[in-house]
Amino acid sequence: xxxxxxxxxxxxxxxxxxxxxxxxxxxxxxxxxxxxxxxxxxxxxxxxxxxxxxxxxxxxxxxxxxxxxxxxxxxxxxxxxxxxxxxxxxxxxxxxxxxxxxxxxxxxxxxxxxxxxxxxxxxxxxxxxxxxxxxxxxxxxxxxxxxxxxxxxxxxxxxxxxxxxxxxxxxxxxxxxxxxxxxxxxxxxxxxxxxxxxxxxxxxxxxxxxxxxxxxxxxxxxxxxxxxxxxxxxxxxxxxxxxxxxxxxxxxxxxxxxxxxxxxxxxxxxxxxxxxxxxxxxxxxxxxxxxxxxxxxxxxxxxxxxxxxx
Amino acid sequence: xxxxxxxxxxxxxxxxxxxxxxxxxxxxxxxxxxxxxxxxxxxxxxxxxxxxxxxxxxxxxxxxxxxxxxxxxxxxxxxxxxxxxxxxxxxxxxxxxxxxxxxxxxxxxxxxxxxxxxxxxxxxxxxxxxxxxxxxxxxxxxxxxxxxxxxxxxxxxxxxxxxxxxxxxxxxxxxxxxxxxxxxxxxxxxxxxxxxxxxxxxxxxxxxxxxxxxxxxxxxxxxxxxxxxxxxxxxxxxxxxxxxxxxxxxxxxxxxxxxxxxxxxxxxxxxxxxxxxxxxxxxxxxxxxxxxxxxxxxxxxxxxxxxxxxxxxxxxxxxxxxxxxxxxxxxxxxxxxxxxxxx
Numbered sequence: 262x263x264x265x266x267x268x269x270x271x272x273x274x275x276x277x278x279x280x281x282x283x284x285x286x287x288x289x290x291x292x293x294x295x296x297x298x299x300x301x302x303x304x305x306x307x308x309x310x311x312x313x314x315x316x317x318x319x320x321x322x323x324x325x326x327x328x329x330x331x332x333x334x335x336x337x338x339x340x341x342x343x344x345x346x347x348x349x350x351x352x353x354x355x356x357x358x359x360x361x362x363x364x365x366x367x368x369x370x371x372x373x374x375x376x377x378x379x380x381x382x383x384x385x386x387x388x389x390x391x392x393x394x395x396x397x398x399x400x401x402x403x404x405x406x407x408x409x410x411x412x413x414x415x416x417x418x419x420x421x422x423x424x425x426x427x428x429x430x431x432x433x434x435x436x437x438x439x440x441x442x443x444x445x446x447x448x449x450x451x452x453x454x455x456x457x458x459x460x461x462x463x464x465x466x467x468x469x470x471x472x473x474x475x476x477x478x479x480x481x482x483x484x485x486x487x488x489x490x491x492x493x494x495x496x497x498x499x500x501x502x503x504x505x506x507x508x509x510x511x512x513x514x515x516x517x518x519x520x521x522x523x524x525x526x527x528x529x530x531x532x533x534x535x536x537x538x539x540x541x542x543x544x545x546x547x548x549x550x551x552x553x554x555x556x557x558x559x560x561x562x563x564x565x566x567x568x569x570x571x
Numbered sequence: 572x573x574x575x576x577x578x579x580x581x582x583x584x585x586x587x588x589x590x591x592x593x594x595x596x597x598x599x600x601x602x603x604x605x606x607x608x609x610x611x612x613x614x615x616x617x618x619x620x621x622x623x624x625x626x627x628x629x630x631x632x633x634x635x636x637x638x639x640x641x642x643x644x645x646x647x648x649x650x651x652x653x654x655x656x657x658x659x660x661x662x663x664x665x666x667x668x669x670x671x672x673x674x675x676x677x678x679x680x681x682x683x684x685x686x687x688x689x690x691x692x693x694x695x696x697x698x699x700x701x702x703x704x705x706x707x708x709x710x711x712x713x714x715x716x717x718x719x720x721x722x723x724x725x726x727x728x729x730x731x732x733x734x735x736x737x738x739x740x741x742x743x744x745x746x747x748x749x750x751x752x753x754x755x756x757x758x759x760x761x762x763x764x765x766x767x768x769x770x771x772x773x774x775x776x777x778x779x780x781x782x783x784x785x786x787x788x789x790x791x792x793x794x795x796x797x798x799x800x801x802x803x804x805x806x807x808x809x810x811x812x813x814x815x816x817x818x819x820x821x822x823x824x825x826x827x828x829x830x831x832x833x834x835x836x837x838x839x840x841x842x843x844x845x846x847x848x849x850x851x852x853x854x855x856x857x858x859x860x861x862x863x864x865x866x867x868x869x870x871x872x873x874x875x876x877x878x879x880x881x882x883x884x885x886x887x888x889x890x891x892x893x894x895x896x897x898x899x900x901x902x903x904x905x906x907x908x909x910x911x912x913x914x
Contacts, residue, residue: 326905333907501898502907525904 285480
């Protein structure tokens with residue numbers, strides 16, 4: 262074969278099958294359904310049409326249920342890991358993302374209709390966001406916990422504890438930076454997450470699953486579902502084994518419905534927060550939203566004659 | 572593809588294991604059915620058991636797998652869940668069993684879901700002989716039976732006198748059912764008569780006060796042919812129930828070995844008119860699994876066995892999953908392990 266024919270011969274394109282990320286594995290939707298994901302360019306976006314990108318899995322409520330089972334199973338190990346270890350793993354996620362930056366720039370540009378350079382800014386900010394939260398894992402306890410002064414021979418200590426399994430509805434518009442900004446604070450504090458990706462642009466989220474799978478993050482800590490947000494979120498909001506829900510990606514009507522469903526087992530609900538610019542420093546609110554304060558009274562030991570055992 | 576074939580050839584695959592018809596009449600002796608002569612001596616027993624048709628392993632597994640694909644939904648599912656709950660032998664067989672744990676188990680057996688009193692009670696609680704009295708007190712006044720494992724469970728490696736004493740103790744303490752283990756060593760060595768005599772002796776000790784379940788420990792019998800032989804041996808010896816496993820070894824109840832045993836009880840009734848129950852035990856953890864077993868029962872032996880007098884599940888964690896599924900059907904939202912007991 263001469264060099265010339267090799268150049269002209271067309272190569273078969275390799276299409277990627279985007280899959281869910283549940284329990285550390287990459288299943289298709291239990292229902293077998295998919296839906297078409299298209300690009301968002303300003304003109305095509307206005308017309309409601311874009312170029313076909315991929316078929317994403319259209320998750321059903323059973324996928325949601327399986328994801329909750331996986332998240333619950335992972336919770337013990339993840340919440341029991343040291344904060345330092347969680348920080349290392351989150352930093353590892355940033356490292357892995359850095360290596361696959363080009364892919365994410367490409368996907369974000371398609372998903373959000375941005376130029377390559379603007380998409381690159383978004384991806385850089387998302388990677389920095391992982392690093393930022395990685396640093397917080399072993400510091401948040403000092404900020405929101407501590408020793409309380411009490412009038413008695415006790416230590417009184419408040420320490421923040423993760424809530425449990427958190428359902429996260431990822432922001433609809435910011436498909437990657439917004440996504441990272443809602444997942445990272447949830448898992449940084451030791452919760453496990455069931456994430457419902459942006460309905461129109463789920464591909465960066467599904468690719469993030471591949472990054473998480475190769476980042477020492479135990480399977481089940483983050484579970485990513487794509488599909489119709491309302492369809493997946495409704496059973497999740499009513500699920501008795503979900504402890505909290507972040508409604509970032511729900512519109513007003515859906516948010517209200519979900520909040521009512523979530524009241525049944527007293528889920529913690531984070532209402533949709535208006536975010537104009539996801540690249541601003543987020544503060545610690547998203548972390549504290551899914552922390553519970555455990556307060557323990559600890560005797561100091563028998564008291565000596567002086568009124569103190571020391 | 573293969574499931575279609577499995578259905579087409581189902582009749583061939585599940586060929587009745589008709590034993591050679593009896594040739595001699597015999598009067599007296601314990602069993603009073605048509606096959607009593609085969610137990611006359613070690614050699615007739617061996618000839619009979621080895622004369623049973625060999626098991627088509629591939630066909631058996633394909634049949635079990637294809638029956639596991641049925642979709643059971645809505646009202647059928649609700650019926651299946653309630654039926655399965657009523658068939659559970661709620662089991663605790665740990666060295667660390669305390670009277671408190673057994674009492675808690677008894678309370679759970681009587682009212683599996685305290686928040687919903689329409690939930691049926693389970694069939695029985697299954698405990699070690701020394702816990703029978705505690706269990707009996709815990710389920711007093713309810714329909715729940717007390718089953719006790721006996722005969723040096725789970726290994727069955729003890730002299731016959733010890734085994735019988737074990738059984739007697741359990742019955743004296745009030746056990747309604749005895750789960751005995753066969754001597755797998757003797758069975759695998761081909762001493763069928765020894766195994767037979769043991770079961771007969773235990774059955775005699777049980778008398779009319781307790782039903783006898785015979786555990787084969789199918790995971791240790793190593794072949795389907797052996798499971799078929801053990802099933803027939805147990806039934807010939809007068810077992811009221813044949814049970815797959817102790818739950819103490821790696822391989823427990825599987826759809827295939829349960830299907831095989833169901834075929835054995837079906838054919839045994841066809842030949843002798845005696846109905847024998849089946850109890851798969853161990854490894855059945857989810858509602859989905861339990862429903863698959865119920866489908867096997869319905870398709871193999873029919874509705875006569877769809878009752879907790881003739882079919883049981885030996886399980887502990889299965890009940891929680893059944894209850895969670897039941898809550899899901901009742902409320903429409905998924906339940907979680909926080910809403911059932913930890914045991």
